[in-house]
Structures are given as structure tokens and as C-alpha cells.
Amino acid sequence: MANSPISSLEPRVVVGLDFGTTYSGFAFAHVTDPEKIYAHFDYPKATGEKHYCKTVTACYYKKRADGVGGWKFKSWGYPARAEYEKDILTVRRHRSSDPNEDPSQPTIGQFFVRFKLHLASPSSAPKLPDWLKVDVLITDYLREMGGLILRTLQDHYGAGLTKEAIQWCITVPSIWDLSAKAVMKNCMVNAGLVGGIDGSPHPLVMVLEPEAASFHCHKVMSQEFLEVGDKLLVADIGGGTSDIVVQEVISVGSNYRVKEVTTSSGGLCGGTYVDARFMEFMHRTIGPCFRECLDRHPNVQVALMKSWETAKSSFGDPATREETIDLNLPTRLVALWEAYDQTLGNPERESYDELEITYKQMQSIFDPVVKENLRLISRQLDQVGTVKMLVVVGGFAASPYLMENIKRKFSGVVPHILSPPNPGSAVCQGAVALALNPDTIESRVCKRTYGFSCTYKFERGVDPPEYMKVVDGVEKCRRRFQIFVRKGDKVRVDSCISRIQRPVTRGQKSIRFQLFSSDEIEPRYALGHSVKKEGEIVIDISRDMQKDKGREVKLSLFFGRSSLEIKAEAVNFMMEGPQQHLELPVEVDYCGASSPVHLETFKTF
Known part of the structure; x- marks a missing residue:
């Protein structure tokens, strides 16, 4: 995964975005005045709705009338619902006055709500038409919400404020896995809010919703x-x-x-x-x-x-x-x-x-x-x-x-x-507060066991024969699970766990490190129904072959504030290219996502 661009400038404003199933909202604070966190209440076409810190999570699409064909995004939030209802009334009046079929008559589009459920439980989410994917739907919503947020910030801090000054924090449920979080991160990028040409250069921060709520309650109660x-x-x-x-x-x-x-x-x-x-x-x-x-x-x-x-x-x-x-x-x-x-x-x-x-x-x-x-x-x-x-x-x-x-x-x-007062805004306000006070969370409890696929000594009578591989005359067991951290372990934020790895075979020119997670505390193999592949990196070790199988690579797993990161660096030889690393958007609770299991190319001692 490509690294996010890093800005030479520090962010001026922190925004907490709570993208919810039924309602979504945001809060913000200037870094020079971190105690003043503002929850936004003034959403478009909220007249007649209850005074609330969020707008409805809804999008409205209509068929294109320009001859191009297909569907076009029309509106979001309360305006989406209002436009949908207006189109229904318009079509009803037109049909009552002119019941004949007329290609130019008004039409009704498609109105979508509760689409966030596709990321947590697709079976309970409303079905989407074939022409619309959930990531497109979320991206369209976030793009429009982002536009409102930018205009709001410019009203508060001046028209010269741009996305480059924004640190985005988006909240995620604790039950989401890596795949859901990856979709959310990609949607933020595709919506033009983070990365790319126009987005914020500051890496997206993901915050676990109950943690954000907890810190907000500490601040206001x-x-x-x-x-x-x-x-x-x-x-x-x-x-x-x-x-x-x-x-x-x-x-x-x-x-x-x-x-x-x-x-x-x-x-x-x-x-x-x-x-x-x-x-x-x-x-x-x-x-x-x-x-x-x-x-x-x-x-x-x-x-x-x-x-x-x-x-x-x-x-x-x-x-x-x-x-x-x-x-x-x-x-x-x-x-x-x-x-x-x-x-x-x-x-x-x-x-x-x-x-x-x-x-x-x-x-x-x-x-x-x-x-x-x-x-x-x-x-x-x-x-x-x-x-x-x-x-x-x-x-x-x-x-x-x-x-x-x-x-x-x-x-x-x-x-x-x-x-607390206004419990609906607790999460987005807490996300801002946590971003401004990143040392608040000292440690978390790991939800899954994490480790790498590796090659160990084969144990007859224990390991399946099909996992055996003879390497230089020695029987080895492939697909073993080398545990770095166990489910239930308390892991300090920003902690690092490292192991020394070596090539398996003579003349080996590259090593593939594959990170897996498991629901089990002591998984023996890096495959099975409880095991999920999280990510991988491949490093080129062909530049310095002198030590051959004695070449050592330091493999590290970092549990950061907002991501899980893999790093691999040469210890006793020269490696081709810079130090390799992969940052995974595991964010906060270290959940995983499904992916097929493949081969292993290193051993451990």
C-alpha cells in the first residue's frame, strides 16, 4: 500500500467525523484552542427536523437526462429525503393531470439509507442495485459532507483555510474488521478528503467509537x-x-x-x-x-x-x-x-x-x-x-x-x-479530543492473535505430512504460525515486537513476510477457518549474498495509535533499496479481514 503524503506543515484544525448508520455528524477544534470543541448543528434543509447534531445518512440518485445514460448523484442528508419526497409528489400530480406515458414527464430517483450496514453486516443491510456499489455510495456521501465541513471551517477561521490545514479523524465501530476499515479509508481518499492532489496531506486517524465517547465524557462530565x-x-x-x-x-x-x-x-x-x-x-x-x-x-x-x-x-x-x-x-x-x-x-x-x-x-x-x-x-x-x-x-x-x-x-x-448532554455528539467530539491528546490511551487488549507464516522443524506424529518440506536434507514444517502477540494480551500503544528471521534455502533472493491473525490464542498453523491474512511485504535480499542462509532480517510489528505496521530491515548484510514497511489500517482495536492463505519463505530461531 502506498504511503500517505506527509505535509511539512502541521494541521491547524482537527475534525472528528462520525459516519453513522442513520445519522452522521462532525465536530472540530483549532489546535491553538483545543478545549473548545464545536459540534455542528446547522445542516442543510433541517427545518422541521428535531434540533440535532447530525444529518440523516442518506443519498438520492436520479437517471441521467442528458442522453448519456446511467444514474447521477443528486443530493445527500436531509436534502436527499426532501428532494425524493418532492419528486414523488411532482410525479403524482403530473400523472393525475396527464395519465398518458410521456418520456419528458418527471421521474422518481432512488433513495438510499442505512448503507453503512454493508460494512458490518451485509445480510441485514438494504439491498443495493447492480449499478451502485457501497463504496461509491459512501464516497459520494463523504465528499458532500466534506464540502460542508470545509465551508463551515472557512466561516469560522477564514476563507483561506484549505484541506491542507485539516487533520481528519473518522470514528469506527469496535466490531468492524480490517476490510470494513479499509473501505472507509479508501472512501475518504476517493472523496478527496485525504491524500491525492486536493486532499489533506496528514494521514487519516481512525478512532474506536467507544474510546472517543469515553474521553468526551471525561472532558464534559x-x-x-x-x-x-x-x-x-x-x-x-x-x-x-x-x-x-x-x-x-x-x-x-x-x-x-x-x-x-x-x-x-x-x-x-x-x-x-x-x-x-x-x-x-x-x-x-x-x-x-x-x-x-x-x-x-x-x-x-x-x-x-x-x-x-x-x-x-x-x-x-x-x-x-x-x-x-x-x-x-x-x-x-x-x-x-x-x-x-x-x-x-x-x-x-x-x-x-x-x-x-x-x-x-x-x-x-x-x-x-x-x-x-x-x-x-x-x-x-x-x-x-x-x-x-x-x-x-x-x-x-x-x-x-x-x-x-x-x-x-x-x-x-x-x-x-x-x-452526557447531547449523547449523539459524544463520539465525534471525543474523536477530536483524542486526536489532540494522543497519549490518553496507554494500552489496549488485543482482539486477535497476530503473527507470521514461517517454517519450523517438522514434528512427526504432530504436523500433517503434506506440510513437510525437505530443505538441505532437513525436514521442515511449512505454514507454521509464529506468534508475535496473543489474543487477550495487553499491548501498549506504540509498542514494538521484533524477531530475527533468516532465509530458508541457499541462494534465496527474496523473502515474503505474510502477517496473519487468528481467533485462537495458540494457533499452530497459518491457515484454517480461524486464520485471516492481514497483509504482506516482499523484500529483495539479492544484493548481498555472502552470508547466504546466515543473512538476518529484523521483522518488527508496531502497534501504533492508529495503525498496525510491519517493518523489515537488514541486520548483517546490505539490502536492495530502502527499509521495507507496510502500514495496515487496523486502527485502534487490531481487527482483521479475510484473505486467502499462501506460502511462507522464512524461518525463525
């Missing part, structure tokens, strides 16, 4: 609760994912620092899965005509989800406890439902305009998702015993019902259960 040795659990429960991390305080005050106590965990149990259960409830309640209505009138779902969002966000409020919720239904759904009942001879309802949802029915919609979040929190608490503080952030943290259940279950074991 009372510090009197926590002392050295105290543990805190942060639950970042957003639209798509839930991310849980437990940290221990190792210093307080202006030099606040923490270390990760357990492996961060998470699941697909954010607020959007409550939405999915609501849609299932509507289908059961109304019948097959509900799906038919959504297929025939796409705007019905948009209008319905607006009404549902209001009901969802207030459910559990003590002021309305046990009350039923009256949900206003879109006109076309009302008409189809009433006609459907008449056709089947079903008893006529008192009202089709409103749907009464009882408190128990609302519970049935919420409870499976809420209980999964409680289970994730419980699993972390089981590993650490007690924590002094439990902090809940993310978009779904604004749900009174979720917070009520968390407090009811854990108040007996956790002294302080809190949610």
Missing part, C-alpha cells in the same frame, strides 16, 4: 467520580451498532490516562433494529397490503418512519408511562388498508387514520434489542467484576426506555450510571 484504579464502562449505542469498552483510570487531572481492561465488544443492536421490528409489527398488524403499499408508494415508508421516530424517541418517558401511542398513518396506506379489509370482509376499524399501539406492544418492539444491549454490558461486567461508572452515549442513548432498563438492571452493581 464531573471528574470527581473517578480516581486512579477506578474502572468505567462506556456503551456507545448508536443507530446500527452497539460498542462496549471497559477502561481503568491510571492518572487523573490534566494528565488523564486510561488503559483498556477487556477486549472491546459490540453487536448489531442499535436503534435501527428497533425500526426493523416496528416494520415487522406493522406488517403483522395491517397484513400483506402493507408491503404492497410500500412497494407501490415509496414515500409512504419515509412518512411513516418520520411519525415512528417521534414515537420511538419519547417511549419510556416517565410523563407518559403506560400510555398508548397514536401513530398517524400516511393517506395512501390508510386507503389501501381500508380497501383490503373490505375486500376480505374483515370487521371495519373505528379509525384507519391512526394506529393505536399499546405500551405492551411497544415493549415487544423494543425489548429484544434492549435486552441484547443489556447482555453485552453484562458480559463485560462479568469479566471485570465491578465498575464505578457506566456511561451510555450514541443516538439510541436518547431513548428513555433504553436508559430506564439499563438503570434498573445495573444500578445495584454500578454506583454511577450516566448519559
Whole structure:
């Protein structure tokens, strides 16, 4: 992978970008005034929406009308939803006045939401058409968001500010693997925000969402609760994912620092899965005509989800406890439902305009998702015993019902259960704060075992015969897993683990170093269902052949603040070209991605 260009200038502004499943937002701070971190609230066409620190994660495309063919990106965020709804109304009016087919008549494009789920769980994400790939969709969204961010920064700091002055920090869920993070990084580059001709020359920083939220809570909430040795659990429960991390305080005050106590965990149990259960409830309640209505009138779902969002966000409020919720239904759904009942001879309802949802029915919609979040929190608490503080952030943290259940279950074991003001902005503001205070995280717990494929002495009766290779008359076992760090190990940020490697065969002119990871603590071989290939580098060792098999290469694995890096350097001979290295966007939690397993070309002693 090519290295990111390095600027001779230091960044002037740090931007934290929280690209979310349902909503996305950003925060920023000037490096000369790091305590003032601003969350952005003024998004285009947010009129009529709740005052919020994010805009909807949505894109709208329409077919080209210029004869070129294909589809064209039209709008993003709230404007995308507004334009989609406007086009539907325009087409409806046109057809009512002129029912004849007219090539020049208005058309409806395609509206996309929740596409971030393709990076974590493609099976639960909305299906995309063949002409649109998820990386293109994300790139288009990030490009437009980036344009808004640049204009906002120029309004604050002057029109002369360019992308060269920006340090981008993008937040990622703890459950994402390397492939998801690589897509995100590539999209930032393709959107023109990082690297290339016009992007920022400063390397992209990826921040784990619950870590960002944890540091934000430290910055904005009372510090009197926590002392050295105290543990805190942060639950970042957003639209798509839930991310849980437990940290221990190792210093307080202006030099606040923490270390990760357990492996961060998470699941697909954010607020959007409550939405999915609501849609299932509507289908059961109304019948097959509900799906038919959504297929025939796409705007019905948009209008319905607006009404549902209001009901969802207030459910559990003590002021309305046990009350039923009256949900206003879109006109076309009302008409189809009433006609459907008449056709089947079903008893006529008192009202089709409103749907009464009882408190128990609302519970049935919420409870499976809420209980999964409680289970994730419980699993972390089981590993650490007690924590002094439990902090809940993310978009779904604004749900009174979720917070009520968390407090009811854990108040007996956790002294302080809190949610900061504006929990939806905690992640992007925390990302900025962490970038400005990079020494805050001292160490993390490795989520996987990392090492390299190598050649060891063959052990008869233990190693499979097909792995045996005779080298200079000696039986060797190929594809052995040389462990550098084990799953569950505490790894200090910026730590380095090194091993000396040598060629396997006489006259060997190059060495291929392949990094693998595994879910197992003690994997024996660099292949199998639990093993994933993370990356590789190939070095030319042909320049100095004098020591032959005695040539030594120092292979190092660096666990940086925002990446995992491999370096290989000659120890006792001259190597062709500069020191070789590969930086992997493993970022923060050291996750891996699937890739086929290949050969090994070095041994270790």
C-alpha cells in the first residue's frame, strides 16, 4: 500500500467525523484552542427536523437526462429525503393531470439509507442495485459532507483555510474488521478528503467509537467520580451498532490516562433494529397490503418512519408511562388498508387514520434489542467484576426506555450510571479530543492473535505430512504460525515486537513476510477457518549474498495509535533499496479481514 503524503506543515484544525448508520455528524477544534470543541448543528434543509447534531445518512440518485445514460448523484442528508419526497409528489400530480406515458414527464430517483450496514453486516443491510456499489455510495456521501465541513471551517477561521490545514479523524465501530476499515479509508481518499492532489496531506486517524465517547465524557462530565484504579464502562449505542469498552483510570487531572481492561465488544443492536421490528409489527398488524403499499408508494415508508421516530424517541418517558401511542398513518396506506379489509370482509376499524399501539406492544418492539444491549454490558461486567461508572452515549442513548432498563438492571452493581448532554455528539467530539491528546490511551487488549507464516522443524506424529518440506536434507514444517502477540494480551500503544528471521534455502533472493491473525490464542498453523491474512511485504535480499542462509532480517510489528505496521530491515548484510514497511489500517482495536492463505519463505530461531 502506498504511503500517505506527509505535509511539512502541521494541521491547524482537527475534525472528528462520525459516519453513522442513520445519522452522521462532525465536530472540530483549532489546535491553538483545543478545549473548545464545536459540534455542528446547522445542516442543510433541517427545518422541521428535531434540533440535532447530525444529518440523516442518506443519498438520492436520479437517471441521467442528458442522453448519456446511467444514474447521477443528486443530493445527500436531509436534502436527499426532501428532494425524493418532492419528486414523488411532482410525479403524482403530473400523472393525475396527464395519465398518458410521456418520456419528458418527471421521474422518481432512488433513495438510499442505512448503507453503512454493508460494512458490518451485509445480510441485514438494504439491498443495493447492480449499478451502485457501497463504496461509491459512501464516497459520494463523504465528499458532500466534506464540502460542508470545509465551508463551515472557512466561516469560522477564514476563507483561506484549505484541506491542507485539516487533520481528519473518522470514528469506527469496535466490531468492524480490517476490510470494513479499509473501505472507509479508501472512501475518504476517493472523496478527496485525504491524500491525492486536493486532499489533506496528514494521514487519516481512525478512532474506536467507544474510546472517543469515553474521553468526551471525561472532558464534559464531573471528574470527581473517578480516581486512579477506578474502572468505567462506556456503551456507545448508536443507530446500527452497539460498542462496549471497559477502561481503568491510571492518572487523573490534566494528565488523564486510561488503559483498556477487556477486549472491546459490540453487536448489531442499535436503534435501527428497533425500526426493523416496528416494520415487522406493522406488517403483522395491517397484513400483506402493507408491503404492497410500500412497494407501490415509496414515500409512504419515509412518512411513516418520520411519525415512528417521534414515537420511538419519547417511549419510556416517565410523563407518559403506560400510555398508548397514536401513530398517524400516511393517506395512501390508510386507503389501501381500508380497501383490503373490505375486500376480505374483515370487521371495519373505528379509525384507519391512526394506529393505536399499546405500551405492551411497544415493549415487544423494543425489548429484544434492549435486552441484547443489556447482555453485552453484562458480559463485560462479568469479566471485570465491578465498575464505578457506566456511561451510555450514541443516538439510541436518547431513548428513555433504553436508559430506564439499563438503570434498573445495573444500578445495584454500578454506583454511577450516566448519559452526557447531547449523547449523539459524544463520539465525534471525543474523536477530536483524542486526536489532540494522543497519549490518553496507554494500552489496549488485543482482539486477535497476530503473527507470521514461517517454517519450523517438522514434528512427526504432530504436523500433517503434506506440510513437510525437505530443505538441505532437513525436514521442515511449512505454514507454521509464529506468534508475535496473543489474543487477550495487553499491548501498549506504540509498542514494538521484533524477531530475527533468516532465509530458508541457499541462494534465496527474496523473502515474503505474510502477517496473519487468528481467533485462537495458540494457533499452530497459518491457515484454517480461524486464520485471516492481514497483509504482506516482499523484500529483495539479492544484493548481498555472502552470508547466504546466515543473512538476518529484523521483522518488527508496531502497534501504533492508529495503525498496525510491519517493518523489515537488514541486520548483517546490505539490502536492495530502502527499509521495507507496510502500514495496515487496523486502527485502534487490531481487527482483521479475510484473505486467502499462501506460502511462507522464512524461518525463525
